Each structure stands twice: as C-alpha cells, then as structure tokens.
Amino acid sequence: MIIETATVLSTERAYEGTYITWFQGPGLSTNVEPGQFVMVHCSDEGVDPLFARAFSYHRVEKDRFALLYQVVGKGSGWLAQRQHGDLVRMYGPLGNGLRLPERPGNLLLIGGGVGIAPMVDMAERAVAAGHQVVAMMGARSAAHLLPASAWPREVEYVTVTEDGSAGPKGFVTQHLGKYQEWASKIYACGPNPMFIALADALRWNGRRQQPEILMEENMPCGWGMCYGCAIFTKHGVRLCCKDGPRFNLFDVF
Ligand SMILES: Cc1cc2nc3c(=O)[nH]c(=O)nc-3n(C[C@H](O)[C@H](O)[C@H](O)COP(=O)(O)OP(=O)(O)OC[C@H]3O[C@@H](n4cnc5c(N)ncnc54)[C@H](O)[C@@H]3O)c2cc1C
Ligand code: FES
16 A cells, blocks of 8 residues: 555536546555555545545546546535645545456446446546446436547447436446356446346346456555445445455345
C-alpha cells in the first residue's frame, strides 16, 4: 500500500451527477489490479469528513489514474470541486482485484449505476489480453449512462434503463438474455439488490461462469483495521476491504 499526495490533472462532468477526476500519482498507479480501490481523504484539513472515502480505479495510464464517482455527500462533493494542480492525499491500491481468465474468452462485464466505474479499466485490460468483451450498464435513464466513448472501440456496449429511454426498459439483470449464454465469464459491480437479482438470474445455469463481483460496503479504513466492512458469506465472516472487494457471487448471495 502506498500513501501519496496525488496531483489533480482535471475534473470533468461525465454524466448526470457523476464526475471523472484524473490524477498524477506514480506510486498509486503502479501494480494496480482491475477492481482495486483507493481511499481518498476528501477534505483540506483532514478533519471533515474524518474518514477517507473508497473509490475504484476507473482507468490507469502509466503514472496517471482516473476515478469515476457519483456525488452523494460531502466527500464526493469536495472531490468534484478539485481542479488542475490541487493536491489530494490518498492511499492504495487496496483489496483484491478481478482476475482475467488465462485463455482468451467471452467476458460479460455488468455495472449497476456507478458500479460501472471499475469495468472500464477491466475492459481495457481484457481487450489488450485478447478477450471478447460485452459491457452492460443499468441506469435510471439515458442521462445517467456512461457515454459509449468511454469504452475501447472493441467493446460491445449494451445499455438498459429503468424508464426505457436508452435500450430495453427495466433492470440490467432482466436483460442478460443472449449475453449470458455467450459469456464464458461474468463480472459485476453495483448495489446489493443488483447482486441478489443477478444471483437469482444465474442460479441455475450461471455457475459455470463463476461470476466475480466487487462489493461496495462502507469502508472506514480500507485495510482491515476497523472491522467496519464485515459481511456474512457462506464461508463465514469476511472483511470486504481485505478479503474482497472481489467475491464469488454465490459465496455471498
Ligand atoms: C471498494 C469501494 C469502491 C467504491 N468505488 C466507487 C466508485 O468508483 N465511484 C463511486 O461513486 N463510489 C464508489 N464507492 C462508494 C463511495 O465510497 C461512496 O459513495 C462515498 O464514500 C460517499 O462519500 P460522501 O462523503 O460523498 O458521502 P457520505 O456523506 O458519506 O454518504 C452519502 C450517502 O451515500 C451513502 N454511501 C456512503 N458510502 C457508500 C457506499 N460504500 N455504498 C453505497 N452507499 C454509500 C451513505 O449511506 C449516504 O446515504 C465505492 C465504495 C467502496 C467500498
Ligand atoms: S474498512 Fe476497516 S476493516 Fe474493512
């Protein structure tokens, strides 16, 4: 784990309520696995909010990396106001990332809302390693979707919206259809209700794909010290930050 003060390169609105900030931070950009995360101190004095906030790596390029985040409270609101040249203290990379299959295969990446953030890094690495990739994003409406331009051009991007304004209407887990049959491996990140629905959808014929999920429990410390992120799994209690955030879907749901 590296503790580093990263320099903000840019902050831009990505889509409704969601921002992307690029940082320069050589230590934090090294040896990163897709699905790992950083803990960001989202305040000038380090007092309010007191605890650092967890964000997944969205993209990594040489000594730079990007975070894609939804503004939901004080910390993420503070981050969205950082501009070129601002300094931000953080530590990472943390947790266990997603694992790419050794042999090229058909990978289905599923993101619910801002759970799509780590899937872009995953897609870039998967394409570079020769995998076929379909990325599915579920969102409230067209305004809440990551733009297609965020993906490598080799990726087939499928969108599902709750109001039907872009792609089929409903939840992403209701429209896996032919993509689930096509996939040799499935990865997902999103809220727990999405994982419950995904487990229901895959329970009978999705076990062969050994779905890997990234869980986003609240994490006060991020490295196994506070036990604030403990969850019950079929193998006992696990810490989301240290034992995860990657879990096998069926070990948890
Ligand atoms: C491993 C990990 C990776 C994450 N990656 C991303 C990411 O890439 N992009 C992103 O936008 N967010 C991500 N999150 C969620 C992010 O950490 C929270 O949104 C952030 O901590 C909110 O901080 P805040 O101070 O802005 O809001 P707060 O004031 O702390 O909270 C505002 C609201 O958000 C809720 N909230 C806080 N933390 C979480 C959480 N972990 N999950 C769901 N709801 C939460 C609170 O209950 C509250 O209702 C990740 C979380 C984890 C644990
Ligand atoms: S966040 Fe502290 S132990 Fe996981």
